[in-house]
Amino acid sequence: MPEGKARVRRRGLSRRQFLGVAAGAGLLATGGGRRVWAATGGAKPFAGVTINGAMFEHTFSAVLKEMVPEFEEKTGMKVNLDLQAFPVYNQRADLELSTKGSAYDFLNITFIYSGRWIGAGWFTSLEEFIKDPNRTPADWGADDFLGGAVAVFKNKRGERFGFPWLGEAQVMTVARPDLIQRAGLKIPENYDDFMKVLAAVNDKDNVKAFVSHKTHHWMWIHFMQGFGGNVFKDPPENLTPTLDSPQSIQAADFYANILRSYCPEGVLSYTDDQMVMAQVQGRANISMHTMSWTMPVADPAKSKVADKVVFAMVPAGPKGLYPGVGSHALGIPVGSKKKEAAWEFIKWAVGKEFTWKLASERDFTSPCRLSVLNHPDFKKKMTKNGVDLVALSTKTFEISEKGGYMRYRTVPVFPQVGDKINKAIEVITTQQMSAEAAMRQAQTQAIADLKRAGVKIDG
Amino acid sequence: MSECTGSIATVEPSRSASRPVRGWRAKRQRAYLLGLLPALAVLAVVTVAPAVYLLVTSLTPLSLVNPETAWDFSAPHRNYLSLLQDDRFRNSAWIQVKLSVFTVLLQLLAGLAVAMLLNARWRFVEAVRTTFLIPMVLPPIVVAIIWKVLYTPDISPIHRFLAAVGRPAGAMITSPGWALWAIIIADVWEWFPFTMLMLLAALQLMPDEPLEAARIDGAGPWQLFLWIVLPLLRPTLLVAALFRLVESIKAFPLIYILTEGGPGTVTEVTNYYAFLQAFNFSYLGFASAITVVMVAATFLMSWLIIRMVGMEVDVE
Numbered sequence: 001m002p003e004g005k006a007r008v009r010r011r012g013l014s015r016r017q018f019l020g021v022a023a024g025a026g027l028l029a030t031g032g033g034r035r036v037w038a039a040t041g042g043a044k045p046f047a048g049v050t051i052n053g054a055m056f057e058h059t060f061s062a063v064l065k066e067m068v069p070e071f072e073e074k075t076g077m078k079v080n081l082d083l084q085a086f087p088v089y090n091q092r093a094d095l096e097l098s099t100k101g102s103a104y105d106f107l108n109i110t111f112i113y114s115g116r117w118i119g120a121g122w123f124t125s126l127e128e129f130i131k132d133p134n135r136t137p138a139d140w141g142a143d144d145f146l147g148g149a150v151a152v153f154k155n156k157r158g159e160r161f162g163f164p165w166l167g168e169a170q171v172m173t174v175a176r177p178d179l180i181q182r183a184g185l186k187i188p189e190n191y192d193d194f195m196k197v198l199a200a201v202n203d204k205d206n207v208k209a210f211v212s213h214k215t216h217h218w219m220w221i222h223f224m225q226g227f228g229g230n231v232f233k234d235p236p237e238n239l240t241p242t243l244d245s246p247q248s249i250q251a252a253d254f255y256a257n258i259l260r261s262y263c264p265e266g267v268l269s270y271t272d273d274q275m276v277m278a279q280v281q282g283r284a285n286i287s288m289h290t291m292s293w294t295m296p297v298a299d300p301a302k303s304k305v306a307d308k309v310v311f312a313m314v315p316a317g318p319k320g321l322y323p324g325v326g327s328h329a330l331g332i333p334v335g336s337k338k339k340e341a342a343w344e345f346i347k348w349a350v351g352k353e354f355t356w357k358l359a360s361e362r363d364f365t366s367p368c369r370l371s372v373l374n375h376p377d378f379k380k381k382m383t384k385n386g387v388d389l390v391a392l393s394t395k396t397f398e399i400s401e402k403g404g405y406m407r408y409r410t411v412p413v414f415p416q417v418g419d420k421i422n423k424a425i426e427v428i429t430t431q432q433m434s435a436e437a438a439m440r441q442a443q444t445q446a447i448a449d450l451k452r453a454g455v456k457i458d459g
Numbered sequence: 460m461s462e463c464t465g466s467i468a469t470v471e472p473s474r475s476a477s478r479p480v481r482g483w484r485a486k487r488q489r490a491y492l493l494g495l496l497p498a499l500a501v502l503a504v505v506t507v508a509p510a511v512y513l514l515v516t517s518l519t520p521l522s523l524v525n526p527e528t529a530w531d532f533s534a535p536h537r538n539y540l541s542l543l544q545d546d547r548f549r550n551s552a553w554i555q556v557k558l559s560v561f562t563v564l565l566q567l568l569a570g571l572a573v574a575m576l577l578n579a580r581w582r583f584v585e586a587v588r589t590t591f592l593i594p595m596v597l598p599p600i601v602v603a604i605i606w607k608v609l610y611t612p613d614i615s616p617i618h619r620f621l622a623a624v625g626r627p628a629g630a631m632i633t634s635p636g637w638a639l640w641a642i643i644i645a646d647v648w649e650w651f652p653f654t655m656l657m658l659l660a661a662l663q664l665m666p667d668e669p670l671e672a673a674r675i676d677g678a679g680p681w682q683l684f685l686w687i688v689l690p691l692l693r694p695t696l697l698v699a700a701l702f703r704l705v706e707s708i709k710a711f712p713l714i715y716i717l718t719e720g721g722p723g724t725v726t727e728v729t730n731y732y733a734f735l736q737a738f739n740f741s742y743l744g745f746a747s748a749i750t751v752v753m754v755a756a757t758f759l760m761s762w763l764i765i766r767m768v769g770m771e772v773d774v775e
Contacts, residue, residue: 268722269633432635
């Protein structure tokens with residue numbers, strides 16, 4: 001120590017130290033702390049970060065919410081996950097996304113709204129996250145997803161805006177195949193056989209031959225396309241509706257007759273749950289919905305017919321086979337201020353490990369990960385009463401990808417047209433109008449709505 | 460100037476004395492206005508401003524996917540012109556009229572009947588009075604779920620009972636002829652306690668003298684009711700009817716849960732149609748136009764009813 005000078009000992013932080021701590025805290029709060037923390041060797045990369053998200057209620061989202069503490073423990077992040085009923089979620093998400101606000105950091109991208117939400121620029125492109133090896137290691141497997149399921153969440157340039165957690169195929173669930181056998185018939189593969197089966201088994205053992213639910217713009221479309229009709233002329237390029245084509249009218253009449261003659265009383269008010277319960281309780285025989293909904297029919301813990309139920313491809317119409325497929329994904333709203341943290345959560349939620357856990361330990365039957373779908377243990381688990389459901393689901397996706405017939409569903413204006421289809425089927429089934437009159441009315445109303453949306457219509 | 464005449468002096472009020480009285484009244488009014496200003500400001504923000512914004516939005520083709528259309532006034536009449544040509548809107552207005560007429564009428568009748576019963580001052584009746592309020596205090600969504608259970612043949616105790624006695628019934632909510640009645644029944648069940656409470660209060664405040672005088676003159680129960688009770692209840696009936704009329708236009712939870720406006724559009728009332736346009740299709744401009752028309756119709760209806768029925772009662 002130099003002579004004559006006393007050393008003054010400072011108390012507390014220096015200005016330089018204080019600024020350094022503040023900068024570090026700021027980085028952590030914005031979710032960018034991972035790199036800083038890694039550099040400093042911290043154990044929890046997102047400590048202090050809270051993200052908010054929402055999804056609709058489903059087996060997947062219920063288990064996801066249950067497992068969130070595991071993710072929080074691993075990353076230090078806090079995740080608030082809101083679950084809402086399907087229609088409520090869609091309306092709220094639509095409104096929230098339109099504000100481009102920052103209330104949510106991750107959201108479910110619902111299949112029928114994907115075109116609208118992505119097309120309007122309400123979700124963030126995930127390409128920069130996927131292509132950055134610091135954010136997404138190669139073994140995360142961005143290509144390990146069902147191609148048809150991911151395609152829905154790409155824009156025209158092929159950029160991905162969401163990764164699917166669900167890839168569901170529309171299948172025929174036959175709760176009482178024994179009644180069909182007893183009638184000397186087989187599981188139907190075409191519409192003629194299908195009608196013969198319905199007539200033969202209806203009300204046998206107090207079981208209604210068929211059951212459906214009120215979202216006709218999902219349940220009826222494969223019949224419409226099976227007869228040669230379509231919702232639009234050539235979606236997504238030409239969105240002129242074709243609801244009043246002779247084929248669409250014939251399909252509407254066909255389906256309405258089934259609802260009227262072979263379904264439980266009140267089927268027009270049935271939700272998905274009511275439809276499934278009717279089969280689980282052995283009150284209804286055949287349904288045509290996605291596997292993720294109808295799997296409880298094969299659950300011995302819940303279903304009276306678990307030992308009997310079989311799954312099969314939906315029957316083919318005169319113009320071919322058009323089973324529906326759908327997928328939902330997780331994405332990051334464009335207004336989120338915590339995109340890094342949100343991506344971390346999405347990577348975990350649709351990652352191989354979590355997907356496998358769900359598929360192997362829980363009854364999640366419609367994963368999108370190819371590595372999970374092709375795993376021998378999963379295939380064994382998904383063989384019910386001799387039917388390989390993975391093969392059935394994969395075949396359905398292949399058919400839809402080849403045919404491209406699901407494009408109608410992801411155009412931004414589909415909800416408006418879907419509503420007209422629902423109303424038309426109800427009106428025909430309750431005999432308020434003939435099929436021709438109802439479908440012509442639906443066509444006129446759909447055109448008016450599409451014009452209001454600024455869509456160019458032929459003629 | 461006063462004059463002293465040896466008697467009590469009279470002083471004529473001078474002009475300058477009346478000026479302080481007027482000045483005091485003006486000050487008082489200013490003070491009242493000042494006191495009301497904060498409340499008026501809040502009212503303007505929460506009521507007037509959104510109403511003005513609704514009107515402005517109704518003049519645009521605003522859609523959530525095209526937010527730039529929020530200020531497109533190139534064709535301000537387009538939504539209203541669309542409404543004139545929209546069969547579904549006209550149908551929804553007619554359904555709304557039917558719903559409102561029947562629900563208000565039945566709620567008044569049921570409310571009056573139960574109020575008359577509760578006014579009888581029997582101990583048993585007084586003990587069970589509170590139970591009549593239960594439907595009204597339940598959250599509307601709970602009421603809707605209760606009736607969804609009652610109307611679903613698979614699980615409804617009513618349907619099971621009818622099937623057991625050999626008279627199975629179809630599902631009301633999916634029948635075009637009965638779906639609206641299903642909504643009406645549920646709505647009346649939910650809201651008749653409201654009219655009942657208002658009418659019971661009016662009955663209990665009713666003066667006894669006209670009734671006693673009429674009895675002495677030999678009037679029977681029905682005559683008492685028709686010529687004395689009912690006229691005295693008229694203002695309360697009018698107020699109750701107006702309240703319920705305005706509320707009936709807001710009917711939503713029952714329709715959303717039970718029928719979603721179906722089957723077809725037989726239970727699709729105007730506000731449900733506006734909801735679909737706004738929240739399912741994101742046509743906020745068009746939905747705003749529907750709502751503006753509804754508000755105007757409600758005001759007009761209320762004014763007409765008050766003018767036609769009047770509020771004064773003469774029991775002579």
